[in-house]
Amino acid sequence: MSLLAPRTLSPTRSRVEVIAVGVIAVGLIIVLPLLNSAEVISNFHLNLWGKYLCYALLAISVDLLWGYTGLLSLGQALFFALGGYMHGMYLMRMIGDLGQHKKPIPDFLVFLGWTELPAFWIPFSSFSFAFAMVLLIPGIIAYVFGFLAFRSRIKGVYFSILTQALTYGTSLMFFRNNLLMGGNNGFTDFKFILGYDLLSPVTQRGLFVITALVLVATYVGCRWLSRTKFGLVQQAIRDGENRVLFSGYATAHYKLFVFVLAALIASIGGALYVPQVGIINPSEMTPEKSLEAVVWVAVGGRGTLVGPILGAISINALKSYATRAFPDLWLIILGGLFVFMVLFLPGGIVSIPGRLKAIWQKMRGTRPPPPDSSTRPAIPLRSEPEVVTSKS
């Protein structure tokens, strides 16, 4: 809770939020796994939900950039995939000599004619090293890219195109066999994690609990961040970067911080995704994946923290259902949904209760309360004109 204020969120409202988040957190972290161990929820479905929660982390990272800072990244899945790859390297090492070729190095390397491990693979036998790389590699790439882009004041559509080019270029690199990262098959056939059998329901349940914990912690952390002065500056950059610059803030530093933070969140999401889904390949970093994540955020409601989580879970649940029920129609359904949301519900799913309330009040003929931010809606999709400054 911010102490900067008199804040406008009323105490009852924030209490409702704390209770709601608490209930959902307990539901995800304790109730779902318990139901799974009691065999009420199948392993398949728990695993599916684990995947959704990883996607929710990716969605939060997109929203942190797009909804809160006005930076539309069309390459956020890159960091998700890199996190997955770094963790995947550790999981590949844990296969040991149980691969199809029965050699102590990963199968794809045997296939490429290697007889011993390439040097850069060696330290990935250590889980802690791999975990450090999950944070470091995406963090460093985001830092260098962000530093150059923000220092040159690249913004708007140019920034979006560059992020897309970055993820596309990297995916082309990972498709090549001679990068020694598995080529277009990527990594799969994982068997153990930290000595536990990866395929056992208990391990998968543990991974689910960890994912849920990370998601709740990320939510709480981002919630805190959005209510600090940092959060105020971040959202001010979104609405009028010039004013922020002329108020003495080095906006590039703020944007860089958010960009790196978002990359780390996405990367952790990817690192949790790989052991639950059992495969990582370069198609995870193609531009479509990043665009999909943007759709989740748009549908859920950008500029809120609940929105991306709702969007990621609901669209992916719909996808799981629709790709089985109407495999040929899925992309049309997704596109149609996106168009529908932009046209009729620009605030996303999270804006539905507010809209219903407004309609209800209109029907009863009561006047709406004074327009302060206690009724803060999500930011509409259509971008407002930026604060224009004069030029004579």
Add this chain to the structure above:
Amino acid sequence: MPHPIIAVEDVSKTYDGFKAITNLTFYLYEGELRTVIGPNGAGKSTFFDLISGRAKPDQGKIDFGAETAASHDLTALNEYEINRLGIGRKFQTPSVYSEHTVWDNLVLSLKGPRGVFASLLRRLSSTERDRLDEILKLIRLDAKRPWKAGLLAHGEKQWLEIGMLLAQDPKVLLVDEPAAGMTDDETHRTGELLLSLAGKHSLIVVEHDMGFVKQIARDGQVTVLHQGTVLCEGKFDDVQADPKVREVYLGRGKHGTR
């Protein structure tokens, strides 16, 4: 003679061959309230852009320095560095953060550390709160502190931006058309406020409304810009009586604007 806090010497700026500012020389003295007038396209906004770091001059010097402090070459600094030295700017079209509350707009502008990590742990002290309360009363937005700034009327936004400038407590205020979109009464109060700031702060006010200029200029200096350079400088009545000024404003000469 007081010390010049801003010294602009022989500055030129060209945009794609268009000479926005040509050999402009201008001094602002400590504690002064200077009014700058000039027809459309005279280079007033470019002039502010050059001082505040938004544009870099092609040639010439722009120095900032109080009598007691070291002087700084503003042409080598960017927007936020210049702002941190103590030069605040109010834009022509009110630029407030429309999704933030009135209060948060002021919090963001409040003088203090501007770094990323400082902002993560920043809390307002009670003195700072009092200061913001005081500013809210002064700009008459006390009752609207929880409002989103985007919902304010145009004149109120102008006042909020002035309040934001006050919260920064800058040494120099660059104020671009503060009275645009205000009622006569509001315009008058804006004038009073700006006058009360002179002395402690130094101000440059660009304005079109001659009644307002007359009110704030009193017997201070008025600078007339025309085609990117200083046409004349002097007291309001002298400037108004100057035939060259009448020519550019009333369009009798060959360079006249409508």
